[in-house]
Amino acid sequence: MRKKLSKDFYQRSDVLGIARELLGKVLVTKPGAVCCAGRIVEVEAYNGTADRASHAWGGRRTARTEVMYAPGGVAYVYLCYGIHHLFNVVTNTADIPHAILIRALEPLEGIEDMLLRTGKKKADVNLTRGPGNASKAMGITTELTGVSLDSNALYIAEDGFRVADSEIMASPRIGVDYAGADVLLPYRFFIQGHPNLSGAKSVNALS
DNA sequence: ATGCCGATGTCCT
DNA sequence: GGACATCGGCATC
Numbered sequence: 001m002r003k004k005l006s007k008d009f010y011q012r013s014d015v016l017g018i019a020r021e022l023l024g025k026v027l028v029t030k031p032g033a034v035c036c037a038g039r040i041v042e043v044e045a046y047n048g049t050a051d052r053a054s055h056a057w058g059g060r061r062t063a064r065t066e067v068m069y070a071p072g073g074v075a076y077v078y079l080c081y082g083i084h085h086l087f088n089v090v091t092n093t094a095d096i097p098h099a100i101l102i103r104a105l106e107p108l109e110g111i112e113d114m115l116l117r118t119g120k121k122k123a124d125v126n127l128t129r130g131p132g133n134a135s136k137a138m139g140i141t142t143e144l145t146g147v148s149l150d151s152n153a154l155y156i157a158e159d160g161f162r163v164a165d166s167e168i169m170a171s172p173r174i175g176v177d178y179a180g181a182d183v184l185l186p187y188r189f190f191i192q193g194h195p196n197l198s199g200a201k202s203v204n205a206l207s
Numbered sequence: 208a209t210g211c212c213g214a215t216g217t218c219c220t
Numbered sequence: 221g222g223a224c225a226t227c228g229g230c231a232t233c
Contacts, residue, residue: 044225053225055218064217082215084226101225132226142216175225198226 002026002157004150010072010091015098018091019045020189022156024163027105030153031139034113038105038128038138039161042190042197044173046099048092053179053187056097067146068097075154077135077145084132087140089149089156103131103174103188104196105138114138130198167192174199 005025012018028037046054055065055078067076068090076088076099092098105128107114114120114127114137128134135141140154149155170186177183190197 046225055225060218062218078225079216081224081226082217086225088225103225126228130226173225178224 002028002159004155004157007071007073007150010089010149011093012072013092013096015045015047015091015100016187016189018089019043019100019187020168022089022100022102023168023189023191024161026108026157026159026161027102027138028155028157029138029140031117032113034110036110036113036138037108038134039108040102040104040156041106041194042102042104042188044101044103045187045189046088046101047185047187048096048098051179051185052182053173053176053185054097054099056099065097068099069095070146072098073149075140075144075147075149077140077142079142080132085135085141086131087135087138087144101131102134104129104190104194104198105134106194106196107137125195129196163191171199 022040022043025040026037049056049059056068064078071094072091074090076090077085080086088099088101090099107128111123118136128137147154169190169192171188172184173188
């Protein structure tokens with residue numbers, strides 16, 4: 001059985017710990033008549049105003065990023081490169097703009113609908129590999145930004161699946177070369193060896 | 208297997 | 221005008 005994560009889960013201050021705990025949890029959407037579900041296997045933490053890779057670096061605040069300053073437990077979905085809808089989870093309390101990017105999923109339910117939405121012919125590892133692909137497969141668009149994660153249309157649940165600490169790896173984040181020294185921060189977390197992982201398969205630093 | 212390129216909304220200089 | 225939390229296709233090794 002699935003149990004939705006509570007607001008308390010998201011509103012804690014340790015964004016790195018929350019990111020790690022999201023591995024193995026189940027993301028559920030209902031973009032149409034059919035529920036879709038995928039297990040989270042890769043995430044990246046964005047550590048608020050102090051993090052040069054974050055949209056909220058230096059306290060920046062725009063119409064797009066406003067939702068990052070909301071209390072934790074809502075979705076932050078933004079358009080990347082004008083094309084891809086990237087799904088993030090907002091964490092911490094009001095005015096502390098922490099967020100966690102969901103980068104890859106293992107498809108569990110609604111795979112036929114995922115294929116229709118993505119236009120892919122086969123459910124291979126690319127279906128939900130990478131943040132743009134994962135969001136597209138799950139039917140997540142910028143229309144869902146600001147939506148509470150206790151909504152029936154979009155939530156994250158615990159289903160008893162356990163990820164051992166020894167399976168959890170950390171590495172620098174992907175695609176943030178502009179972030180100065182923060183490029184090197186090991187804020188990407190993933191389940192070791194999982195087939196749906198994005199980025200370089202080979203060299204992945206230990207956590 | 209690796210690399211370049213185009214698509215293109217939002218934000219920044 | 222340029223950069224960007226990306227991806228797939230096509231060219232080349």
